[in-house]
Amino acid sequence: MVPFAYCYDWGVFEEKGRQVAMAEFAANGVKHIVLTSTLIEMISGNPKLYLKLQTEARDAGLTFVDSHMPFNYETDIALPVAEYRPQMLARMKFNLELIHDYGVDTCCFHICSHYYKEIPMARHMDAARSSLEELLPVAEELGIVICLENIFQPCNTVDDVLTLIGEFPSPYLGACFDIGHAHLMEQGMHVPNCIVPTHWEGVCPVPWEKNVLDRMLPHIVDCHLHDNSADLDTHTIPGMGTIDWAPAMAKLRTAPRLKNMQSEVIPVRRNGIPIRRVVESFDRLLK
């Protein structure tokens, strides 16, 4: 069984609240938490927190397993705007150093969180290639696997993820399987008011997907587990949505490169779910 880590919306807390939430996770039997994009942004912007956060986690009896690179606009590897790319690459190299210092060896990257509709898709993908050429040697030196995540937006399809992994055969490049996003791309066409088509307006018809897990399986290094009803990306607990969890979990356990699993339930901001209930739902799922 690989380590299981919990994501949390740390950005809503002051320091005291953060320590209480960490203690709450530990009191519910949790051993590992995710070095989330929010925590990485906080450490990046607050040098004082660089050592303090490690101490807080240690004091709570937690370790960091798995991480998520900050994303959006000028922060994605597919960023096609030349003038912003040097800061994006410098930011990611700095963040990879922080991730390494926290003892984490996997990091989920979005290929493209903000798609520039006026710029062709091919240029986004070329930008992603160029970024990986520069970032993979850093990841290799630090022993971190960059994991590309499947999302329901342009340049983040399973085809896009597998294309890039195929072009850069490296043990330091793999896939992050997001089961909630896969569910939206596999079932969203049958659900009224599904959010997916809005992300493809003005780009191309939605390339609905099939067999996402099967296709990604050989490359999956980490994964994001959360549920939805194929309409919105709600990041809720397993069982609150329409994902068929049992076969997915059985298959995921056979992924040859899998290093860890992650609850990417967003308990506070989106769902108002107590930590205890989140942990219990995954305890049931993992039995």
Place this chain on the structure above:
Amino acid sequence: MRLADLPLTFCFEWEHLDERMRRTVMAEFAASGAKHLVLSSDLLKMLAGSPAFYRKLPAELADAGLSFVDAHAPYRDECDLWLPVEAYRRQMLARRKFELQLVSDFGVKSCTIHVGNWPYPGHTLEEYRDATRRSLEELLPVAEKLDVTICLENLYKPLNLPDAIVGFIDEFRSEHLGACFDAGHANILARGGMYSDGTAYKSCASMRTTPVWDAHALDKMLPHIVNCHLHDNRVRNDDHDLPGTGSVDWKNVLEKLAAAPRLRCIQSEVLPLRNHIPLGRLCAAFRELLGDKTGKNCEMNE
């Protein structure tokens, strides 16, 4: 050289403000005649921590009609050049490179970096010196590529003193390495001996040492000064107050600075929030200090 012809930049404690207040203060600076702000350590930390802020700040600045001219890197907390703990150095250097990139992206050509504030018990002065050298060896090629000059600032601790700063500059002999002359710190280093509870003693006590007083900081640093921090104090504490409120010999400072061959800009490092100073008064004080009758730097809409 007329100091009034150089760009004048203003420092502010931005970390205390939310976005609306930040915009208001920027507008207030502009209404008080300021043209330029410092890309301060507060702002650089905010940019490093928030990709969204990186996207937003240029528009805020442009809306106020302001620009950045010089910068100040964050300091303390495992981000000083002299950091001797190997386990933390990679993040420090990556952070510094990222900050230099941000500085460059905002069109800024000089960035003040402290040699060191934070003490690491158990490390010798030679280890701090070696760590500083190694940091500069790695950062100067990046600064050169980005055409940003790293400016070492005079403070009170060992290796931050004028002789040490000039020593590093002489050792590396790079046009992308220079000095940041801090008039307030120089005043304390020249006259602080009488205040055993003062800033300099406290600063050095954290390293179990005592200050090495020096009344010639400006003369020693003059050939290398690229930017400067102008603020006043009453020697005991590092007040960062308005020129004229303390004991800095401004006539001497300004006459000598006017002869600094590498000087590119003048910075107010007065802290308005800490000292309850209205921005109109701040800008007027610097206009008067620099004898800026042309209004080049502080153009009041009178």
